[in-house]
Amino acid sequence: VGDPADTSFLLVGDMGHMLIGSAGRQAAHKIADSMEQFGFEITNVRTVLAAGAKDSLAELQQMSGAQLWASDDDADVIASGGTNNPNVLFTPYKLLARAGITSFPPARVDHRVKDNETIRLGSLAVTAHVAPAGFDCTTWTFTVRDRDRDLRVVHRCDLVLPYKASLVEPEQPPGIRAGFERTLMMLRSLPVDIWLTSRGIEYGRLRKYEASLKAEDPAAPFIDPDGYRTSLDEAEAAFHRLLAGQQQRQRR
Numbered sequence: 001v002g003d004p005a006d007t008s009f010l011l012v013g014d015m016g017h018m019l020i021g022s023a024g025r026q027a028a029h030k031i032a033d034s035m036e037q038f039g040f041e042i043t044n045v046r047t048v049l050a051a052g053a054k055d056s057l058a059e060l061q062q063m064s065g066a067q068l069w070a071s072d073d074d075a076d077v078i079a080s081g082g083t084n085n086p087n088v089l090f091t092p093y094k095l096l097a098r099a100g101i102t103s104f105p106p107a108r109v110d111h112r113v114k115d116n117e118t119i120r121l122g123s124l125a126v127t128a129h130v131a132p133a134g135f136d137c138t139t140w141t142f143t144v145r146d147r148d149r150d151l152r153v154v155h156r157c158d159l160v161l162p163y164k165a166s167l168v169e170p171e172q173p174p175g176i177r178a179g180f181e182r183t184l185m186m187l188r189s190l191p192v193d194i195w196l197t198s199r200g201i202e203y204g205r206l207r208k209y210e211a212s213l214k215a216e217d218p219a220a221p222f223i224d225p226d227g228y229r230t231s232l233d234e235a236e237a238a239f240h241r242l243l244a245g246q247q248q249r250q251r252r
Contacts, residue, residue, distance in 0.1 A: 014122045017121075019066070020155050047069060068109050069128075075112050154194070156197050157197075168243070203227065
């Protein structure tokens with residue numbers, strides 16, 4: 001639901017709904033409009049699961065009245081309105097946030113989720129996979145029943161490294177190199193049939209949706225474990241390219 005390029009996901013339950021929310025600025029009304037088109041009201045969302053520290057969360061919380069869940073790292077950034085973000089390393093970006101130009105309304109974080117904690121709401125159950133220290137990244141997993149089968153869904157966190165990150169000493173943010181490597185190991189260990197991310201273009205949202213309209217089994221185009229593994233391979237390759245370049249410059 002919401003902006004196709006910066007997507008949130010609605011999980012419909014028997015005791016209210018969950019929303020995996022990660023959309024950007026002014027997205028809350030787009031999410032509400034999308035839900036209405038499918039016959040759902042945003043006021044029936046009981047739980048918002050943060051997939052990053054985004055500026056739509058306060059408005060989503062106000063419109064829905066939902067409880068907001070976030071990792072410790074995301075919670076600190078969300079509560080500060082983006083002014084206290086250790087992943088913003090570029091000084092001009094820090095100044096823009098402190099001046100209120102790129103900051104956003106802080107949201108109330110009701111629950112700080114821990115690694116492998118499962119959030120339950122009636123028939124819904126979603127598990128958090130919080131990245132190790134050094135890399136801010138929360139992945140959510142859940143199972144959906146489709147016909148006579150269970151499909152394992154991974155909402156994979158954003159694997160883009162912070163701008164101006166240093167993977168060599170002194171590391172910035174501290175511990176990022178080992179944290180990113182451990183995060184990839186964790187993500188590779190997750191069982192997956194369907195994978196999602198906040199950016200629709202990354203997991204092929206439009207392509208898969210169009211294919212589902214013509215498929216005998218509408219879920220089949222979304223079943224893509226190979227695409228998930230490829231996304232991890234590409235993120236790892238980009239990480240090693242950056243590391244190699246920084247190591248080469250450091251030796252000069």
